[in-house]
Amino acid sequence: MACNAGPMRRLTSLLVLKLEQRGAATRLLARRRQSDYASKAAQALVASNTIMSPEQSLYRESETRNLLSHFGGGHIHLEKDENSGIARLLIEHEGKKNAFSGSMILQLADHVAELSKWKDGRAVIIRGANGDFCTGADLNFVQKIATPVLGAKMSIFMGSVLAKLHQLPLITVAHVEGYALGGGAELLSACDFRAVSTTANIGFVHGRLGVSPGWGGGTHLTQLVGWRTALRLMASAQVLDANECLRLGLADFVFSNDSEVSAWFEQFTKTSAQSVRAAKRIVLNAQECDYSESLNRERDVFAELWGGQRHLQALQKLAGSK
Ligand SMILES: CC[C@H](C(=O)O)C(=O)SCCNC(=O)CCNC(=O)[C@H](O)C(C)(C)COP(=O)(O)OP(=O)(O)OC[C@H]1O[C@@H](n2cnc3c(N)ncnc32)[C@H](O)[C@@H]1OP(=O)(O)O
Numbered sequence: 001m002a003c004n005a006g007p008m009r010r011l012t013s014l015l016v017l018k019l020e021q022r023g024a025a026t027r028l029l030a031r032r033r034q035s036d037y038a039s040k041a042a043q044a045l046v047a048s049n050t051i052m053s054p055e056q057s058l059y060r061e062s063e064t065r066n067l068l069s070h071f072g073g074g075h076i077h078l079e080k081d082e083n084s085g086i087a088r089l090l091i092e093h094e095g096k097k098n099a100f101s102g103s104m105i106l107q108l109a110d111h112v113a114e115l116s117k118w119k120d121g122r123a124v125i126i127r128g129a130n131g132d133f134c135t136g137a138d139l140n141f142v143q144k145i146a147t148p149v150l151g152a153k154m155s156i157f158m159g160s161v162l163a164k165l166h167q168l169p170l171i172t173v174a175h176v177e178g179y180a181l182g183g184g185a186e187l188l189s190a191c192d193f194r195a196v197s198t199t200a201n202i203g204f205v206h207g208r209l210g211v212s213p214g215w216g217g218g219t220h221l222t223q224l225v226g227w228r229t230a231l232r233l234m235a236s237a238q239v240l241d242a243n244e245c246l247r248l249g250l251a252d253f254v255f256s257n258d259s260e261v262s263a264w265f266e267q268f269t270k271t272s273a274q275s276v277r278a279a280k281r282i283v284l285n286a287q288e289c290d291y292s293e294s295l296n297r298e299r300d301v302f303a304e305l306w307g308g309q310r311h312l313q314a315l316q317k318l319a320g321s322k
Helices: 006-020 022-031 037-047 061-069 102-116 139-144 148-166 183-189 205-209 217-225 227-236 242-248 258-269 273-288 291-305 309-320
Strands: 075-081 086-092 123-128 171-176 179-181 193-197 201-203 253-255
Touching: 061 102, 061 148, 075 102, 086 102, 102 148, 123 183, 123 258, 148 183, 148 217, 171 183, 171 258, 179 183, 183 201, 183 217, 193 242, 193 258, 205 227, 217 227, 242 253, 253 258, 273 291
Parallel strands: 086 123, 123 171, 171 193, 179 201, 193 253
Antiparallel strands: 075 086
């Protein structure tokens, strides 16, 4: 359980801010020709009191799901290996360098929900198809939801998906090749580890589009590289190669072929899945809770494993051989 409700509260504040811009969005929309679905959906959402009134429910997930479902293309595949406890997520959007469509965001949400319930999971590895990681949101989709209100809804939804990915009870690894730009850089920064290919080009390039990260990537980047470097990377929209990422702490490992990354990943298969999951819970608590609460939770995690079947078997094997 999370130590505080901070992330959701902040997302809600964002929507309240966007609601204050509703007047401007309405005027802007009124000036536009309403020729495609997105414009009509935007108009309907802006006009809808049930969504827009701050006194009423501010954010309805089902409505955002409905909106996103209208922007198709690409696929996110999930493959779970029950024996090893290792899952693979493959991001695939042909001809768009694996950029996220609305339906891909929904698929990622569903896969993350499934992984959160996977009791025997040890790790998930996220990779893009055909030599690129992900170039963020599909710009055609972005263009169609470029209103403050729709942007806030999309950002609340995807921000929450990436927060859940970050908080999964298993290790998350981004296997990064080729381009990882905008939202793609946000996705990799939500993971626990980043194995980065010598072919990689990673950039928080949102500034080039006149915006800033909105999927939690700015926060995760700051936690990874410190505030000064994060500020520089976001403000300059600089695109980094693998060695620069390693130097700054944005990469954990640099590889030039698949066998090197497999060998590096082996380190996470040496202990039981239970111990891996316990370690993940402990570090999440240390990040999210105050010191004494984190210590209490660490003891709870310990108590769940101590004296259990695996512990006793290991003791018998190790102590018995002495
Ligand atoms: C919240 C999300 C966040 C935001 O809006 O805040 C974002 O993620 S915005 C998106 C940020 N990403 C970008 O700005 C990347 C845009 N793409 C590029 O700069 C280039 O395509 C690049 C550098 C990735 C690759 O350049 P290269 O010359 O090697 O190839 P092409 O440009 O010809 O790309 C091939 C093909 O892919 C299409 N493409 C690439 N990225 C996207 C994207 N994000 N959305 C839609 N389509 C994308 C590109 O248009 C080409 O298509 P083609 O039909 O062949 O012209």
